[in-house]
Amino acid sequence: MAHTTLPGFRDFYPEQLAERAHVMRAWREVARRYAFMEYDGPPLEPLDLYTAKSGDEIVGQLYNFVDKGGREVALRPEMTPTLARMVGARANSLRKPTRWFSTPQLFRYERQQKGRLREHYQLNMDIVGESGVAADAELVACAIDICRELNLTSNEVVVRVSDRRVMHAYLAALGIAPDSFEAVLGVADKLARQPRAISAEKLAAAGLNVDQVERVLDIPHATIDTVEFAISAASGVGIEHVQELRNFFDYVAQLVPGGEAWLQFDLSIVRGLAYYTGIVFELFDRSGEFRAICGGGRYDNLLDAIGGTSLPALGFGMGDVVLTELLRARNLLPSMAQTVDYWLTADDDIPVLRVMSEAASLRAKGFSVEYALRRQSVSKQRKAAITAGARNIVHLTNSTATDSSV
Ligand code: HAM
Helix, strand or coil, X not given: CCCCCCCCCCCCCHHHHHHHHHHHHHHHHHHHHCCCEECCCCCEEECHHHHCCCCHHHHCCCCEEECCCCCEEEECCCCHHHHHHHHHHCCCCCCCCEEEEECCEEECCCCCECCECCEEEEEEEEEECCCCHHHHHHHHHHHHHHHHHCCCCCCCXXXXXXXXHHHHHHHHHCCCCHHHHHHHHHHHHCCCCCCHHHHHHHHHHCCCCHHHXXXXXXXXXXXXXXXXXXXXXXXXXXXHHHHHHHHHHHHHHHHCCCHHHHEEECCCCCCCCCCCCCEEEEEEECCCCXXXXXXXXXXXXXXXXXXXXXXXXXXXXXXXXXXXXXXXXXXXXXXXXXXCCEEEEXXXXXXXXXXXXXXHHHHHCCCCEEECCCCCCHHHHHHHHHHCCCCEEEEECCCCEEEEEC
């Protein structure tokens, strides 16, 4: 029986690896420009690192098992709990704010669908130790700059921004009881994907009256002005978070040329993960063809819960799968890089040791070099060189070497 990959797992042939490398190069380059330092953690973690804090959606998708030592373990489905543990363990000695990035492969037992696999690579960028909104702006600017680095524009990608605290203040201003917030957030999260009537039914079941149901269904269209007005007209509680959000928009516009064109206030951005506490955001393609490209936000209580130190923190995860699909759809993936600088061909009477010595001296100068690993006719060697896409063919004869560029 022929073997295939498990569902949702990928083989990376050189063409696909070149695409992945292209995306990862952009991630690294922008992370460097924003002065983030790289870290990594183990791919296998204790199960309870996730069951306590990640939220039901991720916990339901864990690849977990009991290891040979009887430990409950899980393949990492996300990086944030690992980061929280690592930073927590060295909280006193780390320079703050800590700006760290990582590009782990993550594993989630997801229902297979377009843009969602059971493994993916995810850029994680996080800032720990800064509660001010400039840090939130810095991260979103960074996510936008990655898109720009990959030649995407604000015509293709939008950053939808919300704030959990503003959302709570708005729901309270609509007279909705705090007990119903969780149910309302669950519905708001699905407004774009779920028929309106079903959302309305769920909201009514959560105890909302007809007027409240209508206002919640309209949340994706609520502007920051409407929301601010509603909060001030009610108790005014939470109004300071609206001002912070306005500052955030101004900062991003300053950090990225034309930054405002990428941003959209959208209170229906909820984010599935349980630990977010403040500004949250997601990047989508404007055409609505694909799933989220990137998601993140502020999680000021997670370090305390996992690392035992109370430090404000925020970050995002950007996966390779949707981003690569989008780049492919927009014709923005480069053709596979040519890798062979020199292909050495040789006459029949040239000893292989001489070919090897030529190869070694060119490689010592930093060139990539290939040659026939077994005796072959010159025409076969030439053909192999051309198939390899070699930039230069050097032909070795008993008298001289001739260099022909192709
Ligand atoms: P997340 O929204 O679960 O957040 O994932 C972030 C991004 O990873 C998504 O927008 C998507 O591009 C990609 N992604 C997630 N699951 C899959 C999948 N099954 N297949 C392909 N791509 C996927 C987090 O994981 C947070 N821990 C991010 C974060 C970092 N928040 C703060 N710091």
